[in-house]
Amino acid sequence: MNFIKLLTIFAMINLAGCAIKPWVKPYERSYLADPVMSFDPDPVSSSYMHHVYQAREGAKGAEGGGGGGCGCN
Amino acid sequence: MLISNWIKIGLLVVTASLHLFANATVLPEERADVLYHEYDGDGIKISGPSVLVRKNFLDKISVSANHYVDTITSASIDVRSFGSPYEEERTQQSIGVDLLNEKSIISFSYTNSSENDYEANTYYFGISQDFFGSMTNVSLGFAIGDDEIRATGNEELAEKMDRQNYRLSISQILTKKLIMGINIETVTEEGYLQNPYRKSRFIVGGSTQFRDEVYPRTKTSDAVSIRLKYHLPYRAAVHTEFRYYSDSWDIDARNIEFGYTHPLEEYPLSFEVKYRFYSQNEAEFFYDSIIGDQSPTEFHGRDKELSEYESTTYGVGVRWDFLPDGWGFLERASVSLNYDLIEFTYESFRDATQSDAGDGGDYVVGKEPFFEFDANVIRFFFTAVY
Numbered sequence: 001m002n003f004i005k006l007l008t009i010f011a012m013i014n015l016a017g018c019a020i021k022p023w024v025k026p027y028e029r030s031y032l033a034d035p036v037m038s039f040d041p042d043p044v045s046s047s048y049m050h051h052v053y054q055a056r057e058g059a060k061g062a063e064g065g066g067g068g069g070c071g072c073n
Numbered sequence: 074m075l076i077s078n079w080i081k082i083g084l085l086v087v088t089a090s091l092h093l094f095a096n097a098t099v100l101p102e103e104r105a106d107v108l109y110h111e112y113d114g115d116g117i118k119i120s121g122p123s124v125l126v127r128k129n130f131l132d133k134i135s136v137s138a139n140h141y142v143d144t145i146t147s148a149s150i151d152v153r154s155f156g157s158p159y160e161e162e163r164t165q166q167s168i169g170v171d172l173l174n175e176k177s178i179i180s181f182s183y184t185n186s187s188e189n190d191y192e193a194n195t196y197y198f199g200i201s202q203d204f205f206g207s208m209t210n211v212s213l214g215f216a217i218g219d220d221e222i223r224a225t226g227n228e229e230l231a232e233k234m235d236r237q238n239y240r241l242s243i244s245q246i247l248t249k250k251l252i253m254g255i256n257i258e259t260v261t262e263e264g265y266l267q268n269p270y271r272k273s274r275f276i277v278g279g280s281t282q283f284r285d286e287v288y289p290r291t292k293t294s295d296a297v298s299i300r301l302k303y304h305l306p307y308r309a310a311v312h313t314e315f316r317y318y319s320d321s322w323d324i325d326a327r328n329i330e331f332g333y334t335h336p337l338e339e340y341p342l343s344f345e346v347k348y349r350f351y352s353q354n355e356a357e358f359f360y361d362s363i364i365g366d367q368s369p370t371e372f373h374g375r376d377k378e379l380s381e382y383e384s385t386t387y388g389v390g391v392r393w394d395f396l397p398d399g400w401g402f403l404e405r406a407s408v409s410l411n412y413d414l415i416e417f418t419y420e421s422f423r424d425a426t427q428s429d430a431g432d433g434g435d436y437v438v439g440k441e442p443f444f445e446f447d448a449n450v451i452r453f454f455f456t457a458v459y
Contacts, residue, residue, distance in 0.1 A: 022206030
């Protein structure tokens with residue numbers, strides 16, 4: 001049953017993909033290309049703050065960015 | 074639907090649709106960062122460098138390496154309650170490779186973290202792909218880790234812990250000035266999940282006894298976050314983020330963040346401010362103190378990270394682009410300073426150092442004030458893009 005659900009959603013996403021036209025054209029993305037719009041402009045700095053929070057909070061994950069696990073107690 | 078099912082769906086989308094809606098993508102920019110970090114709070118001081126270098130080859134391969142050090146001196150609330158101050162050092166080394174394969178980026182990385190009583194190895198694999206005219210980027214990641222835990226003063230302790238992380242990230246252009254990011258992550262951990270230096274507090278016959286904690290040996294957590302960033306006039310930007318977290322130990326947590334970046338191009342400087350609020354409820358086996366000789370449940374722990382609490386972060390930062398137009402082989406270079414004040418306010422973890430149960434405090438045991446402390450965090454770093 002779950003497999004059928006997955007296939008259905010997969011098919012819907014693909015069909016939607018065929019119909020989607022980019023509504024923001026490449027030449028309209030100058031604001032988005034500005035470095036100030038990056039979610040993670042300084043990986044070395046943001047990764048340190050994630051470590052600060054992970055070591056002192058119960059929650060972890062979904063911070064964005066690569067890598068994984070700090071291995072610390 | 075379970076989050077892991079969403080990740081399976083994402084995997085199907087990426088693998089089966091790889092050639093259908095794909096568009097050109099690029100490797101990360103070449104850069105070097107040298108950061109000095111400092112944390113000071115609750116009697117703990119942690120400082121050290123972090124150096125990150127990234128170099129691309131043949132427009133197809135990007136290699137990055139990171140060297141990170143924590144130098145720690147600790148006299149935390151746990152040390153003040155039942156331990157001894159200590160000093161130690163943790164070093165972490167990472168190396169990563171990103172491969173641009175026509176229209177997708179495949180990433181591998183390896184991280185080793187080493188300290189005198191803890192060794193951790195993490196292996197990461199990820200794939201990233203642009204879709205729909207590059208308006209959507211989907212990336213999937215999988216990390217596996219194995220940790221070895223020991224304890225100073227307890228030569229018999231030699232435990233292991235295995236970790237697995239599953240990630241799905243979607244970045245979506247919404248308008249000419251608005252971008253959205255969604256991150257979903259499931260983490261499973263199995264093995265020795267507690268801190269060998271933390272203790273549970275038993276009140277037996279009017280006196281306090283600190284005994285070893287007993288944690289479950291498995292934990293599964295799910296986290297979902299959504300981020301939005303909007304471009305304002307004068308090259309300013311605002312962003313917000315919300316995250317929800319839930320795990321099999323009955324901890325539910327949420328945090329929300331707002332930030333604003335404002336450039337002064339004539340100097341050229343850039344300022345940023347940030348506000349972040351975090352709250353969580355306590356784990357099902359958290360007890361600040363256990364009255365009597367027996368724990369009411371099989372598991373018990375008194376880590377303050379398992380308790381109910383809130384933290385609030387106020388952050389400010391300034392960046393000076395001292396080579397905005399480049400020089401020689403450098404495209405640009407900058408120096409940045411960030412300061413964060415984090416206020417921790419606990420709502421079920423009490424300050425045991427103020428107990429009158431043999432500790433010389435003024436409060437009846439179990440009725441001490443709730444613990445709270447402020448932490449100061451500094452990041453000072455130099456960035457060169459080439």
